[in-house]
Amino acid sequence: AQRVTQPEKLLSVFKGAPVELKCNYSYSGSPELFWYVQYSRQRLQLLLRHISRESIKGFTADLNKGETSFHLKKPFAQEEDSAMYYCALAVSSFGNEKLTFGTGTRLTIIP
């Protein structure tokens, strides 16, 4: 069965320092991975997805199939980056497609 692992439940980083939120997955098929973010008092929203290979709000994530990882990175943290971050894997099972989420990492940026 598929699984998404985010080893850090909490992560605190000083403003201006680099950020890396870890995500590892296990899936026998071809993975499609996403990062979702939930800011305080807001709904869950898509941050980025690996097939787009884009940078959103300074964040990037590279799919490493060898290490089965999809870590989220930003070179210089900003206070507004404080939020809950979820890594998610899209899987297809018997024609039913769905997202499997990791347990999330709460990122706090220290001013």
Added chain:
Amino acid sequence: SAVISQKPSRDICQRGTSLTIQCQVDSQVTMMFWYRQQPGQSLTLIATANQGSEATYESGFVIDKFPISRPNLTFSTLTVSNMSPEDSSIYLCSGGGRGSETQYFGPGTRLLVL
């Protein structure tokens, strides 16, 4: 993109009763899903809401406890039946395309069962 609304936003219910949560999308979407997010935990998929047919439930979730309707491409309901305090949670609806397409989430319904 799609904007998803849910009603009610929160409720406090007595054990043994049932609550129906509505999810409305402002545009037609292929897929709709229902999730549960228990306090301090991640999102757990309850089921895929299929238009015009029975929902597809994940392991550990059954239709008798969580009946789901999806009469068209923009609307779905989730009922939490015969509630117990263990059902206290946030229930989230999402909608979007297939596979790698973006899923858009509703604001959630915060349920407390006494």
